[in-house]
Amino acid sequence: MISVPRGTGRAAAIVVVLILLGAPPLLAPYMLSLVTQALIWAMLAMSLDLILGYTGLASLGHAAYLGLGAYSVGILTTRHGANFWVTLAVGILLAALGAAIFGLVALRATGVYFLMITLALGMVVWGLAHRWVSLTAGDNGIASVPRPRGLPWAFTDTLSFYYLVLVAFAVAFVVLWTIVHSPFGKTLVGIRESESRMRTLGYHVWLHKYVGFVIAGAAGGFAGVFWAYYNGFVSPADAELATSVEILLMVALGGRGTLYGPALGAAMIVLLKNVVSVYTHRWLLILGAVYIGTIVYAPEGIVGLLRDRLKERGRVA
Numbered sequence: 001m002i003s004v005p006r007g008t009g010r011a012a013a014i015v016v017v018l019i020l021l022g023a024p025p026l027l028a029p030y031m032l033s034l035v036t037q038a039l040i041w042a043m044l045a046m047s048l049d050l051i052l053g054y055t056g057l058a059s060l061g062h063a064a065y066l067g068l069g070a071y072s073v074g075i076l077t078t079r080h081g082a083n084f085w086v087t088l089a090v091g092i093l094l095a096a097l098g099a100a101i102f103g104l105v106a107l108r109a110t111g112v113y114f115l116m117i118t119l120a121l122g123m124v125v126w127g128l129a130h131r132w133v134s135l136t137a138g139d140n141g142i143a144s145v146p147r148p149r150g151l152p153w154a155f156t157d158t159l160s161f162y163y164l165v166l167v168a169f170a171v172a173f174v175v176l177w178t179i180v181h182s183p184f185g186k187t188l189v190g191i192r193e194s195e196s197r198m199r200t201l202g203y204h205v206w207l208h209k210y211v212g213f214v215i216a217g218a219a220g221g222f223a224g225v226f227w228a229y230y231n232g233f234v235s236p237a238d239a240e241l242a243t244s245v246e247i248l249l250m251v252a253l254g255g256r257g258t259l260y261g262p263a264l265g266a267a268m269i270v271l272l273k274n275v276v277s278v279y280t281h282r283w284l285l286i287l288g289a290v291y292i293g294t295i296v297y298a299p300e301g302i303v304g305l306l307r308d309r310l311k312e313r314g315r316v317a
Contacts, residue, residue, distance in 0.1 A: 069224020095221020
């Protein structure tokens with residue numbers, strides 16, 4: 001057998017970066033649009049992974065932060081002509097504030113009760129988006145959201161906007177990577193493995209979980225800002241339960257606790273949803289079958305499966 005050379009992960013990352021930088025000008029506009037969408041959802045999946053993969057908190061309300069970030073852009077740009085930096089700051093702060101309030105309630109529970117509370121809190125945001133018609137336009141949504149203003153370059157075409165989203169993805173990845181590899185991130189992993197042991201060691205478990213929860217919400221709002229600019233439209237569907245479930249599936253499919261796993265899961269689901277739906281309206285059945293297959297044959301996700309296979313090959317020399 002051939003042993004796995006050292007630095008395989010780093011080499012793969014370099015290849016991915018080169019592809020993301022060099023391939024887009026060669027892609028058709030539709031495919032480039034899908035890649036842009038995948039990068040936005042990857043940011044959202046990575047933000048959920050901070051609390052799911054590293055802290056062990058499964059949330060069914062993460063779409064609320066996507067919705068808060070997106071509605072910040074929709075309302076501020078269409079009604080007040082706000083530029084990119086204003087909408088970005090407000091989107092992140094509003095999502096962080098929402099997470100700070102929700103965290104005070106949700107983190108009182110654990111396990112399935114935490115899951116149900118986050119579901120209920122997420123539905124609160126969806127209900128506000130649906131019923132507060134004077135602010136959100138209800139089911140009609142907010143249309144004609146313009147592309148970012150207040151930047152040195154115009155991002156009106158698909159290619160330039162892709163590179164803006166790529167920079168945003170790189171920033172989100174670096175920030176989250178720094179957090180999860182910091183002493184704070186290591187503490188979150190320790191809490192995931194054993195809360196009682198971390199309390200015995202003197203850590204303030206609730207506070208660490210709360211701070212991680214707020215950071216995840218802020219990162220979700222960051223992704224929501226770019227989602228609104230990408231779509232040019234914001235509606236209650238951005239904050240509904242199905243969206244939260246889809247984000248959760250992205251993390252589980254790619255591999256929780258890795259950051260790049262959820263990014264891979266997001267790319268796969270975006271491509272699967274848009275390509276398969278062209279041929280059948282029952283693409284959700286196919287997505288469900290893919291998810292079931294992953295749970296059965298790769299419970300740690302695709303990245304976990306690949307990592308285990310590489311380790312097995314490395315042991316055999």
